[in-house]
Amino acid sequence: MTQSAAACQGPQPSNLALFRQRLPRKPYHTDRFGDGLRIRDVQKALTSRYIQFNGPTHCYWLVYDIDRNGAVLDWYDRGAPPPTIVAQNPDNGHAHLIYGLEVPVRTAPDGKSGPLRYAAAVDCALRDVLGADIGYAGLVCKNPLHPHWRVTEWETRLYTLGDLDSWLDLNSYSDRRKRLPDYGLGRNCTLFEKLRLWAYKAIRQGWPDADRWYEAVLTRARAYNDFESPLPENEVRATAKSVARYTHKHFSPAGFSAVQASRGRKKGKTRRELLLPEVERLLAEGAGYREIGRVLGIDHRTIGRWVARIKS
Structure with missing residues (x-):
């Protein structure tokens, strides 16, 4: 980019500012998990220690839960790419490592399956390298804009999937005939694939009207969401809605x-x-x-x- 072009664009926001800009309009949030999650306007949600970082249709951030003392630095010893943001618990050293994507991946089922599967493979491989908790649900993270956490910004440049891929070995996840692990973005791929294959056959059993069909698809989606760390209800609903709309529009007697x-x-x-x-x-x-x-x-x-x- 030329100097004049950069000047025309103006100063780029820091990654913490970008984190704020990318938050859902009404995110889940809480101060203590024992109190449950609430949904409120983002300005009010920002006062909480934990906040939802991705919406139901796009993945802007890959987040990993590291339950080890010294988590803020041991990514380096493991040969992992430097995180964009680290939010660390000052009491025990545990942290959330946050990787920002330059171009968000569309996780809604009407997005292209190739980029989603690629992102899921990168997500799984990076989780392996970091030794992150596979039980982490991936809905909310330590809010890096909250003063309770010790926050560090490492990589100023946002990542492409190719950038992250260059640090990783995706061989274990490259066979498209095999299901990805049932955590992280792998859950989105698995839910969509199982649900659409079921819907292609099930809609022929009576050709129901749109409302009844959506309820049937949603019921099946909830049944398939039996992962150890299930997808959030809003993502399940978004997947069911997309599959139901597509099949009802394109399938007929x-x-x-x-x-x-x-x-x-x-x-x-x-x-x-x-x-x-x-x-x-x-x-x-x-x-x-x-x-x-x-x-x-x-x-x-x-x-x-x-x-x-x-x-x-």
């Missing part, structure tokens, strides 16, 4: 019949290609259509149509 007919044609073509050499051999030996049909288990009229295609 007429469309399903057309798909089945197309599959039937493809299946018939495949069977014809496999059996035609045997039909030709039997014809060369003098067998008739009925006899060939009995041998191959095919109606003799189908044999006749196949032969007519060969001759034409």
